[in-house]
Amino acid sequence: MKKKNNNKFMLPPNRQPFRKLTRRDFVQASAILAGAGVLSTFNGLPVFAKANMDELMPMFAKANIDWKQASGTEIVVGGLQHPWFEKHSPFLDSFTELTGITVKHEIQSDTEYVTEIPVKLGGGSTTPDVYMVWALGQSVAAGWLEPLDGYYNDPNLTDLSWYDLGDVFNSAKAFPVWAADNVTYGMSVTAEAETLFTNKTMFDKAGLAIPKTMNELYDAAVALNTGDQAGIVLRGKAAGDAVTWPGGGFIFSYGGAIVDANGEIAFDSQEAMEAIDMYGKICRDGGPIGIGSYHWFECLTEFMEGRSAMGLDSSNFATDFANPEKSKVADTTVYGAMPSAPGQTSAKPNMWHWMIGMNANSAQKKAAWLFMQWVTSPPTSLMTSSLGLATTRKSAWSSGDFTDAFGSQAAEASLSNLSNADGDLFKYAWFHPEAGAILDQVAIALNSSINGENVEKVVKKAADKARKAIS
Amino acid sequence: MKFVNKKNIFIILMLLPSTFLLLGLTIFPFVVGLILGFTDFSLIRPQNGMRGVGFENYIEIFTTEEFWISFKTTLIFTFFAVTIQLILGTLMAVLLHHNSKTAPIMRALYLLPLAVTPVAATFSFRMMFNPSLGVFNFFLESSGFAPLAWLSKPDLALISLIIVDIWQWTPFIMLIVAGGLASLPNEPFESAKVDGAGDIQIFFHHTLPLLKPYLALAVIFRIIDAFKTFDIIYVLTGGGPGISTRTLNLMAYRYGMEYLELGYAASFAIIMLLIIILFSQIFLRKTNIYSTKVARL
Numbered sequence: 071m072k073k074k075n076n077n078k079f080m081l082p083p084n085r086q087p088f089r090k091l092t093r094r095d096f097v098q099a100s101a102i103l104a105g106a107g108v109l110s111t112f113n114g115l116p117v118f119a120k121a122n123m124d125e126l127m128p129m130f131a132k133a134n135i136d137w138k139q140a141s142g143t144e145i146v147v148g149g150l151q152h153p154w155f156e157k158h159s160p161f162l163d164s165f166t167e168l169t170g171i172t173v174k175h176e177i178q179s180d181t182e183y184v185t186e187i188p189v190k191l192g193g194g195s196t197t198p199d200v201y202m203v204w205a206l207g208q209s210v211a212a213g214w215l216e217p218l219d220g221y222y223n224d225p226n227l228t229d230l231s232w233y234d235l236g237d238v239f240n241s242a243k244a245f246p247v248w249a250a251d252n253v254t255y256g257m258s259v260t261a262e263a264e265t266l267f268t269n270k271t272m273f274d275k276a277g278l279a280i281p282k283t284m285n286e287l288y289d290a291a292v293a294l295n296t297g298d299q300a301g302i303v304l305r306g307k308a309a310g311d312a313v314t315w316p317g318g319g320f321i322f323s324y325g326g327a328i329v330d331a332n333g334e335i336a337f338d339s340q341e342a343m344e345a346i347d348m349y350g351k352i353c354r355d356g357g358p359i360g361i362g363s364y365h366w367f368e369c370l371t372e373f374m375e376g377r378s379a380m381g382l383d384s385s386n387f388a389t390d391f392a393n394p395e396k397s398k399v400a401d402t403t404v405y406g407a408m409p410s411a412p413g414q415t416s417a418k419p420n421m422w423h424w425m426i427g428m429n430a431n432s433a434q435k436k437a438a439w440l441f442m443q444w445v446t447s448p449p450t451s452l453m454t455s456s457l458g459l460a461t462t463r464k465s466a467w468s469s470g471d472f473t474d475a476f477g478s479q480a481a482e483a484s485l486s487n488l489s490n491a492d493g494d495l496f497k498y499a500w501f502h503p504e505a506g507a508i509l510d511q512v513a514i515a516l517n518s519s520i521n522g523e524n525v526e527k528v529v530k531k532a533a534d535k536a537r538k539a540i541s
Numbered sequence: 542m543k544f545v546n547k548k549n550i551f552i553i554l555m556l557l558p559s560t561f562l563l564l565g566l567t568i569f570p571f572v573v574g575l576i577l578g579f580t581d582f583s584l585i586r587p588q589n590g591m592r593g594v595g596f597e598n599y600i601e602i603f604t605t606e607e608f609w610i611s612f613k614t615t616l617i618f619t620f621f622a623v624t625i626q627l628i629l630g631t632l633m634a635v636l637l638h639h640n641s642k643t644a645p646i647m648r649a650l651y652l653l654p655l656a657v658t659p660v661a662a663t664f665s666f667r668m669m670f671n672p673s674l675g676v677f678n679f680f681l682e683s684s685g686f687a688p689l690a691w692l693s694k695p696d697l698a699l700i701s702l703i704i705v706d707i708w709q710w711t712p713f714i715m716l717i718v719a720g721g722l723a724s725l726p727n728e729p730f731e732s733a734k735v736d737g738a739g740d741i742q743i744f745f746h747h748t749l750p751l752l753k754p755y756l757a758l759a760v761i762f763r764i765i766d767a768f769k770t771f772d773i774i775y776v777l778t779g780g781g782p783g784i785s786t787r788t789l790n791l792m793a794y795r796y797g798m799e800y801l802e803l804g805y806a807a808s809f810a811i812i813m814l815l816i817i818i819l820f821s822q823i824f825l826r827k828t829n830i831y832s833t834k835v836a837r838l
Contacts, residue, residue, distance in 0.1 A: 184799075188584050192801075208801060212587055213588070300673065307779050359688055360691060362782050363670075363691075363693040371674065506801065514783055517781050517783055520782075523783075528783075
């Protein structure tokens with residue numbers, strides 16, 4: 071039985087930063103980025119990127135490590151199609167210039183990636199050297215990930231004072247730490263939290279206030295659900311990677327859990343059942359017809375098309391909503407805190423940090439680590455965040471370029487939801503070694519609730535199946 | 542050594558590449574799958590290795606409700622999809638079996654669904670089935686009907702999947718039947734006409750019986766393929782609502798690729814294989830396809 075380790079969010083003393091980047095560094099970087107904002111883009115990639123990264127190069131020189139120690143090597147970075155790749159790709163030439171390391175991207179669709187990587191790593195492949203990690207529990211249990219604490223603590227490989235871990239969100243630092251052995255197995259590269267987005271025009275027209283509680287959310291969704299527009303869009307598809315994420319936020323907010331601290335199935339508690347019931351009711355009565363088949367894509371599209379008054383999903387949607395070329399609601403979207411459940415002062419939204427990890431069988435571990443350090447460093451985070459990437463660094467989130475690209479109100483709401491989120495509750499479920507089997511059953515329970523089935527019956531049945539699967 | 546002569550060496554050399562490919566890509570994975578099916582091998586617990594569990598996986602599969610629900614779903618999907626495809630494909634082939642100027646163009650157009658990548662086509666259908674923004678509900682509402690929740694009501698979701706499969710694979714039946722029609726002898730049809738038979742009589746009493754081996758071939762291909770349909774279901778419903786569209790293949794995928802329980806998933810796949818072999822052997826014997834002689838040149 072796994073015991074909860076209360077110290078797992080603590081960093082070892084030797085990882086505490088003893089010197090931060092100077093104010094001058096960031097002023098310099100901000101000035102460069104402000105100038106960059108007026109320049110145009112070419113072919114989806116910013117033409118200013120390389121030039122400005124070159125100007126930021128002196129910041130890398132301040133790191134007390136030899137960036138050239140793995141010069142001449144090539145590493146493969148694997149992942150799925152994701153803004154993280156899109157936003158850091160323009161700066162890779164600068165990385166090669168700095169380190170002499172060539173980076174080859176292997177980018178696949180979601181389905182291809184999550185199908186191929188377990189087989190590839192399970193077969194002992196040495197590549198990708200660095201890969202996007204989505205199921206930490208599976209990867210750690212299977213021994214696919216290299217423990218990173220040694221790399222952090224090696225002064226030849228990492229200048230901790232320059233890297234400035236104090237600038238990284240606590241949740242992002244805690245995310246890749248495996249509770250059972252308190253070892254860090256990855257690095258968080260993005261931050262997102264379940265966030266309420268509302269169409270202000272529709273709310274004003276109906277004379278309604280932005281909902282603060284779950285009951286108000288239900289009432290508003292029902293009131294705004296007319297023939298022409300949906301009251302709310304939420305994921306409903308019965309798949310472990312679909313309805314479970316926003317549904318998980320409901321369960322946590324009602325005081326429940328999917329898996330408890332001891333690794334036991336917990337989504338058939340009274341609190342969790344109330345949450346699953348409410349999720350189904352809101353979708354059924356306030357959502358569009360056919361919401362039971364919605365994935366994040368449908369939620370994003372419908373809200374962006376002005377076909378829904380509300381949505382409750384990833385804060386990262388803000389980048390798309392704010393883009394007038396894509397979105398019809400760029401000027402009228404208001405972001406807010408996830409509504410709280412009855413008897414609770416605030417909600418516990420679901421959250422997520424995409425992580426990168428090092429392949430335990432990689433033949434280029436030194437080069438892989440240098441890349442991981444570079445891509446999550448303060449200067450690179452500043453650059454990628456200026457393109458709208460929600461990184462894990464406070465300095466990047468507070469930079470003017472990021473708030474311009476992401477939207478200041480969206481950034482504020484996202485940060486608030488992120489700080490209310492309980493990373494432990496997420497990790498117990500999503501990083502469980504048998505997460506696939508557990509979340510599949512949670513998805514079936516939530517989807518059945520949307521379809522109006524007897525919640526107690528379907529939840530109990532799903533929980534029993536999940537228990538059997540992990541026994 | 543009579544066997545080692547130039548001719549035999551040539552034959553062996555010619556056969557070697559395909560033999561290696563067959564061994565490497567078909568026989569070897571099959572044997573591995575067969576062995577895996579008798580173990581509890583899991584990618585989550587690779588340190589445990591491949592521990593033999595005998596028929597435990599198979600017993601567990603046959604005693605779970607999920608297996609029988611997904612088996613029933615697979616049968617319903619296969620039966621309706623293939624039956625409708627057979628009727629439509631045959632009709633289309635017969636209608637286009639003449640020498641008008643438009644027939645070749647129409648045949649080419651009808652074959653287009655076969656040329657489209659299944660996943661790309663399925664994503665297009667996902668948008669078309671979208672209840673709010675999709676074209677299907679747009680036409681329904683424009684005609685005064687209520688919009689439908691195509692993919693989120695259990696019965697309708699299965700029908701929607703069957704519709705997509707029909708769209709994609711009817712041309713395949715048409716292609717085989719059209720080939721069959723082109724090779725049929727003229728004499729029976731001419732004599733039937735001389736005897737005063739009408740087109741419908743000729744179709745049911747001559748065309749269809751003569752096409753029987755071609756139809757059987759098309760049906761066996763399609764049944765095997767429909768039985769293991771995956772992409773359409775995975776993209777459109779993911780097996781939902783609830784578990785109402787979970788087929789055997791989708792279950793095998795989930796156990797293998799999502800739960801990473803490769804031993805259990807391999808047992809699922811072997812069961813599917815046995816069902817297909819059993820069915821196809823019965824079908825081939827009943828239709829007598831091996832002994833049917835057609836179209837003398």
